[in-house]
Structure formats: C-alpha cells, structure tokens
Amino acid sequence: MKLNKEYIVKTLVKYLDIPSPGGYTTKIINEAKKEFEDMGIPARLTNKGALIATFEGINDKEHKTISAHVDTLGAMVKEITTDGRLKFHKIGGGSWNAIExxxxxxxTQEGKKYRGSILPRQASSHIYGEASYKTLRDGENMLVRIDEKVHTKEEVLNMGIRVGDFIYMDTRTEITENGFIKSRYIDDKSAVAIVFSICKYLRENNITPKYTTHFFLSNYEEIGHGVSAVPEKTKEFIAIDIGTVGEGQESDEYSVSIAAKDNKGPYNxxxxxxxxxxxxxxNINYKVDVYNRYGSDASAVVHQGYDVNFACIGPGVDGTHHYERTHIEAIENNIKLLIKYITE
Known part of the structure; x- marks a missing residue:
C-alpha cells in the first residue's frame, strides 16, 4: 500500500495551525467540512457542533463509525489582575509545568487576537532567587503576560479582553528530515490527518468500503463528552486517539497502538x-497497550449507553499532553490498518 506521505504531513500541519481549544472549534470544523465535501463526501453538523462525514459502503445495513477529535488542550481567561496580567483556567488535562x-x-469574543506568554508570577531568578523555581506552578501563580503596553486592569479591558476569552498555545511544530513530528496537540490533530488520508486513498484508488463508514470529528473529547450522536446503524465504533509512550507502556513512536484497556475499563x-x-x-507494525490515565471517545460512547462494539487505536506519542512527538511511520501504520479494516 503506497501512501502519499507529503499529503499526510501537509494535512497534519494544516490542522495543527488552526487553533481549536475545547469550546472553540467552529473554525476547524468548518474547514474539515469543506475538505470532506471537496472530496465528494457528504458531511453534516450535529447540534453540538461536531461533524459526521459518511462514506457509503457496499453493505448499508451495518455501519462502522471512526472518530477523531479536533479539540485540544488550551485555557480560558479567569481573571484580569490589577497589574494587567491574566489568570486562567486550563481546558482539558496536562500539567501547569508543561506550558511554562x-x-x-x-x-477576544469579537475575534481580535493578542500575543502573550505564560509565566509564573515570580519568574525572574534575579529578583526572586530560589522562589523563582520553588514556587508552585498552579492557577494562582501562572499568568499570561500580554505583549501590549498595559499596566492596569482597566487598560486590558479597554483592549477588549474579558473573562471567558480563549487562550491557545503555540504548537511549535517541527518535522525532522528523518520523519519525527514534534508539536503540541499531536493529540489529536494526527487523527484528523489520518481520517483525511484514508478518505483520499479510497477516492484516488476507487475503493468502496465494505460497510458504510462514518467519520465523526468530535469537538469536546478533551472535556469528556466528545461523541453524543452516534449514527444509528453503527455496529462498531473506533476512536483514533494516541498511544502513550513511556515508562511501563508497550507503545512506541513507530507503530499503531491498539488499546486493550484504559482507566475506565477494557475495550471490546x-x-x-x-x-x-x-x-x-x-505486516502492519502494532502494539497492544493498557493505559493508566486515559479515556477516548470510544469509552465515552459506551458509558453513554450506546450498544456498539468499541475500540481505540492511535499513533504512539511521546510526552503526551506536553511537547509531544511521534514519527510519520506511526501515522502511516494507523492509516494502513484502518483502510484494511473498513475494506475487508
């Protein structure tokens, strides 16, 4: 199976470049809808703003649904301090240290963007000495320093910044010559690239899935309620997410990781x-793994009471919910596995 590696990387970078912290996903969903439709694949929005694209198969009585989530970690303005900095709540998981x-x-709500940096309150070692690295990184001590001439709360308000505005981090995406992909939010933009690469391959090779297949792009997975409108004929539901690479795990950065269990329980x-x-x-490289602190759209679906067989796969990713890294081979192995799964 020959895959278009250039398209895979281009698509991944494209969607990494579209900010989509949980709760702020309209732009990325609209772009994905257009991309499906440009391929001739009809797509519809759910009431909650997710996207379902349907690839008709030979058998239309039993459907398969494959999900990927477009939402990422991020933050939201909680308070504007008297000296013109921003306290914030995290959106989704991850450690405070990961974004320092x-x-x-x-x-802003009106769509205006302002640059800033995330720093602890006592950032300068020249001023605070040991306190600069001993101070706890948490919601009280981590702040956004806005790159504007502001020194008071009133000056920030005059810029149009308000409590409830979204904050998203730079991805710092880098593709190395030997195939490593480093970026924030590989979870789960890699899955979005996998979905479109599958569709492109099927279209270009005139392949029809054995069963009608729905591609569900969810928009609240990091918050825990990504999929809430599973197409009614679905018999099997697979979430594409990420495999966790590190101590005590089987997953690596080159294989498709197949989940046996997460902290919510075993998969089917x-x-x-x-x-x-x-x-x-x-001969697709794979690893079966058990995850410690992990959930997916697939496990969320069955906990909502949907009567489907459910599984979770994804590329192995190092440093999950931090500055993440995977390899193009892992993404390719996911694409190959899912193409064979929906066409056999």
Whole structure:
C-alpha cells in the first residue's frame, strides 16, 4: 500500500495551525467540512457542533463509525489582575509545568487576537532567587503576560479582553528530515490527518468500503463528552486517539497502538482482536497497550449507553499532553490498518 506521505504531513500541519481549544472549534470544523465535501463526501453538523462525514459502503445495513477529535488542550481567561496580567483556567488535562514559558494568543469574543506568554508570577531568578523555581506552578501563580503596553486592569479591558476569552498555545511544530513530528496537540490533530488520508486513498484508488463508514470529528473529547450522536446503524465504533509512550507502556513512536484497556475499563475484546488480526495479516507494525490515565471517545460512547462494539487505536506519542512527538511511520501504520479494516 503506497501512501502519499507529503499529503499526510501537509494535512497534519494544516490542522495543527488552526487553533481549536475545547469550546472553540467552529473554525476547524468548518474547514474539515469543506475538505470532506471537496472530496465528494457528504458531511453534516450535529447540534453540538461536531461533524459526521459518511462514506457509503457496499453493505448499508451495518455501519462502522471512526472518530477523531479536533479539540485540544488550551485555557480560558479567569481573571484580569490589577497589574494587567491574566489568570486562567486550563481546558482539558496536562500539567501547569508543561506550558511554562510558552507563547500564546488570547482571542477576544469579537475575534481580535493578542500575543502573550505564560509565566509564573515570580519568574525572574534575579529578583526572586530560589522562589523563582520553588514556587508552585498552579492557577494562582501562572499568568499570561500580554505583549501590549498595559499596566492596569482597566487598560486590558479597554483592549477588549474579558473573562471567558480563549487562550491557545503555540504548537511549535517541527518535522525532522528523518520523519519525527514534534508539536503540541499531536493529540489529536494526527487523527484528523489520518481520517483525511484514508478518505483520499479510497477516492484516488476507487475503493468502496465494505460497510458504510462514518467519520465523526468530535469537538469536546478533551472535556469528556466528545461523541453524543452516534449514527444509528453503527455496529462498531473506533476512536483514533494516541498511544502513550513511556515508562511501563508497550507503545512506541513507530507503530499503531491498539488499546486493550484504559482507566475506565477494557475495550471490546472481539473488535480489538479483529484489529490485531488485520495488522498481523498485512505486516502492519502494532502494539497492544493498557493505559493508566486515559479515556477516548470510544469509552465515552459506551458509558453513554450506546450498544456498539468499541475500540481505540492511535499513533504512539511521546510526552503526551506536553511537547509531544511521534514519527510519520506511526501515522502511516494507523492509516494502513484502518483502510484494511473498513475494506475487508
């Protein structure tokens, strides 16, 4: 199976460049809708703003649904301090230390963007000495320093910044010559690239899926309620997310990771075995893994009461919810596995 690596990387970078912290996803969803429609794949919005694209298959009685989430971690303005800095709440998980020193944008309700940086209150070691590195990184001590001539709360308000405005971090995306992809928000923009690469491959090779297949781009996964409108004929639901690479894990940055269990419980054994069998049959590099602190759209779907078989796969990612890294091979292996899964 020959995949268009240039398209995969181009699509990944395109969607990484569209800010989409949880709750602020309209722009990226609209762009994805257009991309599906440009491929001739009809797509519709749900009431909650998610996107369902449907690729008609040979069998229309039993459907498959494959999800990827477009929302990422981020932040929201909680308070404007008297000296013109911003306290904020995190959106989604991740540690406070993971965003220290990162550049960001603050976007107002009217759509105006302001640059800033995230720093602890006592950032300067020249001023605060040991306190600069001993002070706890938390919601009280981490602040956005706005790149404008502001020194008071009133000056910030005059710029149009308000409580409730979204904050998103620079991704610092870098693609190395030997295939490594470094960026914030590989979780889950890599899955978006996987979905479009699957669709492109099927279209260009005139391949029809064995079963009608829905591609569900959810927009609240990081908050815990990404998918709430599963197409009614769905028998099998697979979430594309990420595999966690690190101490105690089987996943690596070159394989498709197949989840056996997350902290909510085991995934469906029969569907997991089906994916493993496909990977083995076509010599696709894979790892089966058990995750410690993890949930996916697939586990959320069954906890809502949907009667579907459910699984979760994804590229192995190092440094998840931090400055993440994977390899193009892991993304390619996910694409290959899902293409074979929906066409056999």
């Amino acid at each position: 020193g990162e550049n960001c944008h603050v976007i 054994f029969e569907l997991r075995k089906k994916l493993v069998d496909v990977a083995q049959k076509y």
